[in-house]
Amino acid sequence: MSSNLINKEPMSKATPAKQQTALSQEKNIGWSREQMAQRCAQDIEDSSYVNLGIGIPEKVAQYVPEGREVIYHTENGLLGMGNAPTEEELDPDLINAGKKPVTAIAGASYFHHGDSFAMIRGNHIDVCVLGAMQVSEKGDLANWSTGAADAIPAVGGAMDLVAGVKTIYIITQHTTKTGAAKILPECTFPLTGKGVVNRIYSDLCVIDVTKKGLVLTELAPNISFDYVQARTGVTLLNAIQ
Amino acid sequence: MSSNLINKEPMSKATPAKQQTALSQEKNIGWSREQMAQRCAQDIEDSSYVNLGIGIPEKVAQYVPEGREVIYHTENGLLGMGNAPTEEELDPDLINAGKKPVTAIAGASYFHHGDSFAMIRGNHIDVCVLGAMQVSEKGDLANWSTGAADAIPAVGGAMDLVAGVKTIYIITQHTTKTGAAKILPECTFPLTGKGVVNRIYSDLCVIDVTKKGLVLTELAPNISFDYVQARTGVTLLNAIQ
Amino acid sequence: MINKIVASCAAAVADIKDGDTVMIGGFGEAGSPIELIHALIDHGASNLTVINNNTGSGRVGLAALIENGQVAKMICSYPRTANSLVFPELYRTGKIELELVPQGTLAERIRAGGAGIPAFYTKTSVGTPLAVGKELRNFDGDDYVMERGLKADFALLKAKQADRYGNLVFNKTARNFAPIMATAATRTLVQSNAIVELGDIDPEHVVTPGIFVNSIIEVAQPQQESTLVKAGVTYP
């Protein structure tokens, strides 16, 4: 389920992803959720400004290598988001975009939604890490709606983030729970943004979105290129060896 | 000269108005500068937000009837402008749009230029009092440039103010120093704004700009309607008697 | 004299009319003016268009306003939330209209409305279903959609401190939409945890200058939406 956390806000019971049958095809194969976050965290550079989606992306913060100072932005008006609060620190007016209580670090700043999204839209945030339902060969992202007729559409800040943040990283299970490919020639779900994804961290591998196509740059332990290719809807370029 | 203070910033020596020959046609006739400001001040309502141009408009503040609380905006980022500072209060970082030192009242606020002009453009300021070079029958205002080829064009915030402030009052000598009409069928100088003026306070009278035309509503002492009409380029409607 | 202090939430919302557009501050419960919303429920104005990032949770505050049938249309970015009980049902049965707007576009549209900007261009939503029917335009090689400024008849907001001029400061991320909504509404009504003397708020620290505010009501101990939701409270 958490691989489908498409968005910065808690999902309702009505989310289509939940209606899929849960299969266990890939259990105990490839990277765990924690490991995906950990792998992504290696690519978060020192001194960068980062916005993390909820679910697995959120976990990236705890794995950023020591010695790197990273500033976390939450689009509801805080730059310099800190850890979860202790009981004493807890303030319902200090929350993140997922509406969970957070803290503010020394050197933080508060601002209103207009200014917060000016920060996003104006290309000031370096990296945003999000989940995905589908990613296309050209880096199109679908992560907000299955387009199902009875779904309540909800987009939050996802479209603004992918349109405005310099680098978009995706953390996602490589396939759906039913084993269907999520990396496709074209997204079949409604798009969040066109040509916006820079890199995909799946449970099986790391893939760069390039002008030449999708380039596999790294494999999880004991995973072969062919194993990944068989679970990908697009012909991958192999940058390993 | 001060009737030609067209703008919120000190004029340079190169201002065309200064090159005109000063005549004394209307000396000791009609309202003085102080009286024009005083007359205008009667129309500044309690609890209003007001932006005053420099020169005569600036003097309006000192004549607002007692008991009315008026908040002064200066477009360089202060709402709640107070009096001129004492020697001790003086801070070169606390100035008005004319770049003169001012003070801030209790209940004031500072903001940046973007927010300050959002306040103006978004119709939040109630009244702006400005000088004029020319005003047309339809309320067009020219107060920033004679269009002379060798002039250095300079507009400041005048165009933003007339486009955004709810009510525009003009304080001006009724004619130029050479006795030429400043209230005209059409402005011959480049416009500051089209159809923006609501009321004119001249040394001779008070004129409302209405859909039916220019309506004279009040005369200075010992001034007749015909005397005003003779010095006006437009047929006035007479609302007196 | 300028004195924007009003005696009660009921008095503040009295002029809201059927069919009005009402911006309501808050991101989830943070910044939600729950006492003002409840006063609006008591007041009963209907056929409202409400602008808020969400649609409320449980059966109090914004959700209660919706459940009470007073809202004809929601303009928001995220109508689903964890405790979103009311809106989904009404939406599925066609009893409430939804204009879905990306969160940053929503914020910028409100900011534009308050700043006298009738329309602007943004990259957000280009190539997505939310850009369908909107003007697309290329600037310097990139595509943008045109979005319109948003205004409202009223804004209901919550502040931490206010003075009689209407100057406001907020608490942490409860600031969110309030400062921009204050600029975009014809009348801005604010419940504040405290009313302070003029000058108590440093002019350098004012977040919303008083010019944007019409009515201030002191609500010293506001209710907390999540507490009410947990307790299963229903309003009225």
Place this chain on the structure above:
Amino acid sequence: MINKIVASCAAAVADIKDGDTVMIGGFGEAGSPIELIHALIDHGASNLTVINNNTGSGRVGLAALIENGQVAKMICSYPRTANSLVFPELYRTGKIELELVPQGTLAERIRAGGAGIPAFYTKTSVGTPLAVGKELRNFDGDDYVMERGLKADFALLKAKQADRYGNLVFNKTARNFAPIMATAATRTLVQSNAIVELGDIDPEHVVTPGIFVNSIIEVAQPQQESTLVKAGVTYP
């Protein structure tokens, strides 16, 4: 580690190139980063496009930069000021280009540039010579002109306090264009009267969040333009 503190104004401006666009904060002398401007004169980059509300006064600061022949074009709202000695002469002799922009449109264009808005519509200048050649468009019965966002390669600003993250607060009306220019420049260089510890600036009071700032230089006792002008000082 994030440490935006730079040792000198000279080091801060070192990367400015010939032909760059440079926003310079200040409204008259209030907020003018005079030490940074002087460092840019020493540095010598030429053919610059400079964005500032005015054109400086006397023969120091911005006026000196212009007099030194480094500025090919000024984008400003009010090129004449009381002590404007340098610009008028160069302008009349065709040695400097001028793009005249209404002050509020200038501010909004800068704000748009920093906020990822390539263009917006405003009523300001409709029907005037400054709207000539610009797209006119009617929204809901009123005419508006389209204005483009403005960006810059560098912004030179002055703050009252800064921390190593680049968070800034300003002094009174010296704030003016600085917060919006900080957002619109690729690299924002700030001279600050004081550099303080992280956390010394309350997160509620930060005016410019550090994300918009690249280099901070402490200039504890900045020179005052008006004092220099009165004394007849010429730079360099």
